[in-house]
Amino acid sequence: MHEAANRQFQRAADLIDLNPDYRKILSEPENEVVINFPVRLDSGEMRMFKGYRIQHNNLLGPFKGGLRFHPDVDLDEVKALAAWMTFKCSLVGLPYGGAKGGVTINPREYSDGELQRLVRRFTHQLGDTIGPEIDIPAPDVGTNAKMMDWIMDTYANVSGPGGRQQLKGVVTGKSVEVGGSLGREAATGQGVLYALRHWCGETGQRLSELRVSIQGFGNVGSHFARLAALEGCRVVAVADHTATLHDDEGLDIPALFAYARENRMIKGFDGADEIDTEKLFDIAVDAFIPAALENQVTEERAERMSCRVIVEAANGPTTSAGEDVLLGKGVDIIPDVLANAGGVVVSYFEWLQNQSGRAWRVDDVDTRLREIIWDANDKVVAMKEELNCSHRDAAYAVSLSRLADVYDRRGIFP
Ligand code: GLU
Numbered sequence: 204m205h206e207a208a209n210r211q212f213q214r215a216a217d218l219i220d221l222n223p224d225y226r227k228i229l230s231e232p233e234n235e236v237v238i239n240f241p242v243r244l245d246s247g248e249m250r251m252f253k254g255y256r257i258q259h260n261n262l263l264g265p266f267k268g269g270l271r272f273h274p275d276v277d278l279d280e281v282k283a284l285a286a287w288m289t290f291k292c293s294l295v296g297l298p299y300g301g302a303k304g305g306v307t308i309n310p311r312e313y314s315d316g317e318l319q320r321l322v323r324r325f326t327h328q329l330g331d332t333i334g335p336e337i338d339i340p341a342p343d344v345g346t347n348a349k350m351m352d353w354i355m356d357t358y359a360n361v362s363g364p365g366g367r368q369q370l371k372g373v374v375t376g377k378s379v380e381v382g383g384s385l386g387r388e389a390a391t392g393q394g395v396l397y398a399l400r401h402w403c404g405e406t407g408q409r410l411s412e413l414r415v416s417i418q419g420f421g422n423v424g425s426h427f428a429r430l431a432a433l434e435g436c437r438v439v440a441v442a443d444h445t446a447t448l449h450d451d452e453g454l455d456i457p458a459l460f461a462y463a464r465e466n467r468m469i470k471g472f473d474g475a476d477e478i479d480t481e482k483l484f485d486i487a488v489d490a491f492i493p494a495a496l497e498n499q500v501t502e503e504r505a506e507r508m509s510c511r512v513i514v515e516a517a518n519g520p521t522t523s524a525g526e527d528v529l530l531g532k533g534v535d536i537i538p539d540v541l542a543n544a545g546g547v548v549v550s551y552f553e554w555l556q557n558q559s560g561r562a563w564r565v566d567d568v569d570t571r572l573r574e575i576i577w578d579a580n581d582k583v584v585a586m587k588e589e590l591n592c593s594h595r596d597a598a599y600a601v602s603l604s605r606l607a608d609v610y611d612r613r614g615i616f617p
Pocket residue numbers: 267268269270339340341342343344375376518543544546547548550
């Protein structure tokens with residue numbers, strides 16, 4: 204995966220003729236932290252876990268990026284995800300570098316108490332690897348606001364008596380009550396919708412007339428679905444790891460959202476037909492939203508897909524062979540680093556609120572989020588026209604140009 208991520212960046216680097224020194228620096232993460240740590244389970248057994256924090260680049264500011272809890276987490280995956288954060292933060296103009304972390308675990312198999320002990324121990328062992336001005340984790344696949352609250356509390360408890368307000372910024376995506384931001388939970392899905400709306404403007408479509416299918420109904424997919432349905436989009440298919448639901452007339456998204464909140468899955472929802480998982484890729488739609496894991500849109504699935512745009516809510520959902528097929532069919536792909544940047548943008552707003560001690564209103568959060576996402580989309584479209592390339596290559600070109608400009612000015616130490 205890290206190789207594939209590097210290929211995306213090298214292609215854009217060629218297009219803008221990126222300085223070879225900067226290429227070398229950006230091809231490898233700056234720091235790779237691997238931690239083996241013990242956790243006492245409810246049964247009394249003590250089990251060892253493996254956790255990672257990969258800090259890719261901090262030219263633009265503190266390292267920034269999520270923490271993933273999933274059985275497939277490994278060094279290679281986290282390295283790719285960390286690099287994508289550098290390019291994402293640069294693209295949308297945030298004062299952050301890129302990082303990612305994770306623990307190889309299926310969180311569904313553990314109790315709340317076990318997860319709390321795991322999060323606290325991992326945070327403690329990370330020590331000074333993280334900090335509000337060093338590296339700021341956030342939620343990702345398998346992690347949530349409650350876990351971010353535990354990280355903040357653990358960090359605060361070993362930090363001495365001072366700086367009680369600003370140290371809350373050691374992590375973002377916290378509960379609002381604990382120092383989180385209004386609008387953060389829905390931010391990634393909201394940003395995906397802003398990106399889709401921008402594409403509609405670019406291509407002369409109406410958002411309210413789109414037929415949409417969504418792979419993944421976790422935080423990102425479910426909020427996207429809820430907000431898209433409010434705009435009048437017809438969500439005709441939704442899949443998660445338990446089921447794939449289809450209704451050609453459009454699913455009842457508010458009901459499905461409520462059902463999934465309560466049951467933590469979509470299986471068993473009786474308002475739609477359950478179909479075979481692979482059929483998701485055969486349903487003709489205007490927009491396909493991959494909001495699950497990486498490498499889902501493979502070459503074989505891409506051959507079967509019929510859509511006009513893919514908005515990558517997940518990180519790395521399209522394989523490079525899948526992308527070639529889709530671009531060949533004239534499908535636009537709004538890339539992850541642009542499409543799902545809403546999460547880290549509102550993380551930035553949360554961090555600013557933690558620094559100032561002043562809370563923002565939710566409509567201020569949404570307005571500023573939209574401005575940032577649209578502005579980045581405008582830049583990508585302009586670059587796409589200038590270079591005559593795909594949205595992904597253009598997004599990387601915008602992102603790399605900013606990094607190169609800062610390297611040019613700062614120079615490389617010593
Ligand atoms: N995990 C999210 C991402 O991949 C959010 C990161 C953040 O808020 O720092 O962009």
